[in-house]
Amino acid sequence: MAVQRGNNDMSSYFVARRAQPDGIHAVHDRSRCPPECFTAATEYLGEFRETTQAVTVARLRYAHARGCTCCDPVFATPPERVQLALLRS
Numbered sequence: 001m002a003v004q005r006g007n008n009d010m011s012s013y014f015v016a017r018r019a020q021p022d023g024i025h026a027v028h029d030r031s032r033c034p035p036e037c038f039t040a041a042t043e044y045l046g047e048f049r050e051t052t053q054a055v056t057v058a059r060l061r062y063a064h065a066r067g068c069t070c071c072d073p074v075f076a077t078p079p080e081r082v083q084l085a086l087l088r089s
């Protein structure tokens, strides 16, 4: 079920301080990501309307920042990396 969001809806975004095994720093949306995303140390990025904006800001700190799969499928990890992550989890 898709969540409808208005134009003025801002979300809090966080980036993982620690890179995943594949070197990606995952960017998480506080309102959409499951709580599991925030158990590891995360760094507050700010309030953004789009995951793309949050990822852009995150990349100023971490070159390999990327929206996590639960945040935005468009910027999600490629399938082969998801499988790798599943194998390692």
Ligand SMILES: [Zn+2]
Binding pocket: 027, 028, 029, 033, 034, 037, 068, 069, 070, 071
């Ligand atoms: Zn997430």
